[in-house]
Amino acid sequence: MPLFSILQVGGLQTNCYIIKSDDSNECAVIDPGGEPQRVIDEVRSAELELKYILCTHGHPDHTGGVKLLQEELGGDLYLAFSDIKYSAQPPGWLVAALDGFTPPPEPATKLNSAVSVQLGSSDILFLRTPGHTPGSTCFLFEEMVFTGDTLFKESIGRHDLPGGDGKQELESIRDKLLVLPDQTPVLPGHGPSTTIAAEKASNPFLAELL
Ligand SMILES: [Zn+2]
Structure with missing residues (x-):
């Protein structure tokens, strides 16, 4: 199964996804936002090899578990350079809400300009989708798209936080995203999964685009 596991982590219930290639034990973790030990245990118990840690953007609820996860299991980190500052000094109440928040380490320079990376014999495509934050990125893998806080079921990410831009979003x-097959x-950063077709049909924020 290319989508190996979904863990809801931290007080903001961030969807942390573990994706895996069908033909190897290589995996990638998307948005380990908190509770890193749970993510570590999940990867370890399945005897997967962590190749990449991919953050859809730099908000602390998507990055808070990266450091411990990487210290334990390795893996190259992708986090857009422009978004690093959002995780540097989150407010105290947010740190308290995010179980196990630690500021993320330096991302891997070689991934910052990547168009795709290989996991087993499949590619993970990086779709740059600025708007929620300047560095927001969606990941396309095995015909699934991981949208972070850019697109949710029947909603879109807020764009009133520092660096946000609603028009750009x-x-x-x-x-x-809407150009992908229906x-x-x-698979969003919070809340239930959906499809491109369902969002075209019922997401009120997208009505003006269609
Ligand atoms: Zn966010």
Whole structure:
């Protein structure tokens, strides 16, 4: 199964996804936002090899578990350079809400400009989708798209936080996500999964794009 596991981590219930290639034990973890020990245990108990840690953006609820996860299991980190500052000094209440928050380590320079990386014999495509944050990135793997806080079921990410841009967010969704095949599963950073078709049909924030 390319989507190996979904863990809801931390007080903001971030969806942390473990994805795996069908033909190897290589895995990638998307958005280990908190409770790193749970993620470590999950990867270890399945005897997977952690190749990449991929953050859809730099908000602390998506990065808080990266450091401990990487210290234990390795893996190259992708976190857009422009988003690092959002995890540097989160407010105290947020740190308290995010079980196990630790500021993330330096991302891997070689991944910052990557278009794709290989996991087993499959590619993970990086779709740059600025708007929620300047560095927001969605990941396309095995015809599933992981959308972070850019696109949710029947909603979109807030764009009133520092660095957010609502117009840019909608353009990113139109140009990078709505062009995917209708049946594409959408796996967001919070809340239930959906599909591109379902969002075209019922997401009120996208009505002006269609
Ligand atoms: Zn966010």
